[in-house]
Amino acid sequence: MSSLKTPLVEMRDISISFGGIHAVDHASADLYQGEVVALLGHNGAGKSTFIKILSGAYKRDGGKIFVNGQEATINNPRDAKGYGIETIYQTLALADNVDTAANLYLGRELRTAWGTLDDVAMEAEARKVMGRLNPRFQRFKEPVKALSGGQRQSVAIARAILFNARILIMDEPTAALGPQETAQVGELIKQLKADGIGIFLISHDIHDVFDLADRVTVMKNGQVVGTAHVNDVTKDEVLGMIILGKCPPGAIPGPGASNS
Amino acid sequence: MSNTATTPDKARASELGAVAKFFKATELDTRMLGMIGAMLLIWLIFNILSGGLFLTPRNLWNLSVQTASVGVMATGMVLIIVTRHIDLSVGSILGFVGMIMAVTQVEILPKIIGFDSPVTWIIALSLGILLGAAIGAFHGYVIAYLGVPAFIVTLGGLLVWRGAAWWVTSGRTVAPMDEHFRLMGGGPFGSIGATASWIVGILLCIGIIAAIVNTRRQRLRFNFPLRPMWAEIFLAVVGCAVTLGIIAVFNAYPWPAKTAADYALANNIPVPEGGLFIAHGIAIPVIILLVVALVMTFISNRTRFGRYVYAIGGNPEAAELAGINTRWITMKIFILMGVLCAIAAAISTARLNAATNAQGTLDELLVIAAAVIGGTSLAGGSGTIIGAMIGALLMQSLQSGMILLGVDTPLQNIVVGIVLVLAVWVDTIYRKRTA
Numbered sequence: 001m002s003s004l005k006t007p008l009v010e011m012r013d014i015s016i017s018f019g020g021i022h023a024v025d026h027a028s029a030d031l032y033q034g035e036v037v038a039l040l041g042h043n044g045a046g047k048s049t050f051i052k053i054l055s056g057a058y059k060r061d062g063g064k065i066f067v068n069g070q071e072a073t074i075n076n077p078r079d080a081k082g083y084g085i086e087t088i089y090q091t092l093a094l095a096d097n098v099d100t101a102a103n104l105y106l107g108r109e110l111r112t113a114w115g116t117l118d119d120v121a122m123e124a125e126a127r128k129v130m131g132r133l134n135p136r137f138q139r140f141k142e143p144v145k146a147l148s149g150g151q152r153q154s155v156a157i158a159r160a161i162l163f164n165a166r167i168l169i170m171d172e173p174t175a176a177l178g179p180q181e182t183a184q185v186g187e188l189i190k191q192l193k194a195d196g197i198g199i200f201l202i203s204h205d206i207h208d209v210f211d212l213a214d215r216v217t218v219m220k221n222g223q224v225v226g227t228a229h230v231n232d233v234t235k236d237e238v239l240g241m242i243i244l245g246k247c248p249p250g251a252i253p254g255p256g257a258s259n260s
Numbered sequence: 261m262s263n264t265a266t267t268p269d270k271a272r273a274s275e276l277g278a279v280a281k282f283f284k285a286t287e288l289d290t291r292m293l294g295m296i297g298a299m300l301l302i303w304l305i306f307n308i309l310s311g312g313l314f315l316t317p318r319n320l321w322n323l324s325v326q327t328a329s330v331g332v333m334a335t336g337m338v339l340i341i342v343t344r345h346i347d348l349s350v351g352s353i354l355g356f357v358g359m360i361m362a363v364t365q366v367e368i369l370p371k372i373i374g375f376d377s378p379v380t381w382i383i384a385l386s387l388g389i390l391l392g393a394a395i396g397a398f399h400g401y402v403i404a405y406l407g408v409p410a411f412i413v414t415l416g417g418l419l420v421w422r423g424a425a426w427w428v429t430s431g432r433t434v435a436p437m438d439e440h441f442r443l444m445g446g447g448p449f450g451s452i453g454a455t456a457s458w459i460v461g462i463l464l465c466i467g468i469i470a471a472i473v474n475t476r477r478q479r480l481r482f483n484f485p486l487r488p489m490w491a492e493i494f495l496a497v498v499g500c501a502v503t504l505g506i507i508a509v510f511n512a513y514p515w516p517a518k519t520a521a522d523y524a525l526a527n528n529i530p531v532p533e534g535g536l537f538i539a540h541g542i543a544i545p546v547i548i549l550l551v552v553a554l555v556m557t558f559i560s561n562r563t564r565f566g567r568y569v570y571a572i573g574g575n576p577e578a579a580e581l582a583g584i585n586t587r588w589i590t591m592k593i594f595i596l597m598g599v600l601c602a603i604a605a606a607i608s609t610a611r612l613n614a615a616t617n618a619q620g621t622l623d624e625l626l627v628i629a630a631a632v633i634g635g636t637s638l639a640g641g642s643g644t645i646i647g648a649m650i651g652a653l654l655m656q657s658l659q660s661g662m663i664l665l666g667v668d669t670p671l672q673n674i675v676v677g678i679v680l681v682l683a684v685w686v687d688t689i690y691r692k693r694t695a
């Protein structure tokens with residue numbers, strides 16, 4: 001039960017502004033082991049920016065991040081990966097001109113005893129993990145730009161799960177996928193959750209995530225409207241949070257709630 | 261075991277024509293072959309126009325030596341262009357570093373360790389390489405950490421280092437170079453001779469075969485698709501034949517009669533009827549180029565640093581998000597470029613047996629042209645070391661061919677300029693078709 005008391009991640013009072021615009025304004029969120037927290041909001045609500053602070057892509061202006069109750073120093077993506085935080089970016093963040101294995105291991109290449117790149121071993125591992133995610137995938141020798149949208153997405157997902165992540169951030173992971181592949185990603189999320197991984201799932205569409213998430217945190221204009229267990233609120237109430245910033249009785253209101 | 265892995269490829273191969281099947285089996289780069297074909301065509305045309313003067317051991321040997329300096333720098337320019345930067349200052353760095361190396365060995369070291377000391381060239385060269393690295397580090401720091409575009413920083417460098425080269429000796433030419441240092445420039449004594457050249461050739465052949473065997477073994481280990489055996493043997497035979505053919509050409513170029521006669525007299529060697537035949541073999545600057553090319557190919561293909569260079573070129577943001585320290589990598593690339601400029605400066609100063617303040621003027625354009633003709637994309641992300649070397653050889657072939665034909669200097673520049681644009685245009689079409 002101690003794991004339930006200490007959140008895997010706690011982001012407290014996070015703020016960041018770009019030239020006078022408060023993209024994220026004193027936002028807080030937490031995530032427990034084996035839990036899926038959906039971060040919802042309109043386009044431009046600040047959810048991607050908020051979560052990019054956790055993944056190290058942006059440097060926050062204020063606020064603190066705790067991992068397992070300990071204050072964490074996250075100033076760049078390398079720091080975040082050091083805490084076991086892996087991110088699947090909305091833009092996928094793939095180097096288009098190199099192949100799948102090179103992308104999977106980008107920044108963490110396997111090396112031989114001589115200190116040179118062990119391309120063969122990396123490709124073998126890549127074949128294993130891709131075989132699990134997307135069994136029909138065969139184009140290992142081609143640069144990633146030659147792949148389809150769905151294949152590129154599975155490369156980005158494979159990269160995040162390859163390194164035993166403890167905290168996974170998925171920013172619109174199904175944006176480029178068809179219905180069947182979306183269902184596959186849903187299965188994957190359930191499987192990772194069962195492994196005890198905490199997942200932040202970002203989406204602007206609640207239908208995508210309502211069935212997968214344990215809790216939802218809604219953002220509007222850079223502020224948190226509220227956080228709720230999915231059992232305590234209805235889809236319509238969550239929509240009200242997203243569109244109007246109205247916090248229903250089943251949710252814990254945040255600084256962005258309009259009726260507080 | 262391996263059969264299961266090769267099945268899909270075989271199925272696809274059977275639908276292709278004989279030529280396509282050949283290229284698929286050998287995994288040869290058709291773009292590179294096209295470039296080599298174009299170069300051979302240019303050589304043939306020059307040979308016909310010059311009445312058989314171009315394709316002689318003497319001219320080809322000279323061509324190899326003339327290519328060395330630009331070739332060395334082109335290998336570094338590839339990495340710079342791959343990361344979406346540019347370096348306009350390489351010619352000026354060459355001039356400045358060459359001048360400093362010359363002053364060191366001609367005016368400073370003789371006062372300290374005396375004339376003809378065997379370590380003079382080592383000190384001068386080491387100093388040059390350190391200076392090149394320092395200049396590169398400075399450029400790289402301003403570009404990567406202060407965020408000034410590489411175009412501007414190196415445009416500034418172009419003026420600064422050219423001015424500095426002039427300033428050091430107030431424009432005076434410094435000569436002659438140290439006797440050992442001079443060997444880096446080629447010439448009869450700056451070549452390794454027939455026997456050593458054959459040994460180098462045989463070592464290269466062993467290297468080619470070892471690389472093919474090793475690749476096959478690695479693929480077998482993980483059940484990856486294999487090249488058919490005939491293709492492997494074909495590649496090995498052609499690779500070795502070309503290597504040994506080039507060595508044979510270099511060994512067919514004898515020392516000048518006077519030099520050979522003097523050498524025979526000095527060493528009490530009897531001179532046979534019709535003069536003594538002493539082969540040049542591979543010139544030392546060409547050996548340097550070869551070593552630089554091998555090292556740079558290794559760096560770009562087999563090391564983390566090389567992988568990061570290409571990843572940054574493909575998507576700088578993705579590289580940053582993947583945790584790569586892109587700034588430090590950028591700075592390292594420019595340090596490498598500075599070191600290569602220093603090596604090129606040593607070759608060029610030694611070859612000229614003097615350092616002038618104009619040395620290396622416009623080299624930056626030849627180097628960039630060599631890299632671009634060699635298939636390096638200015639959009640970043642793609643380019644090969646071997647391509648840049650062939651590009652450098654192609655540029656040098658054009659220039660020396662036109663000199664051989666007695667084409668006027670202004671016309672030479674016009675032709676080189678047109679060829680550069682044409683080559684990139686053809687390449688654009690090729691890329692569109694194959695993409």
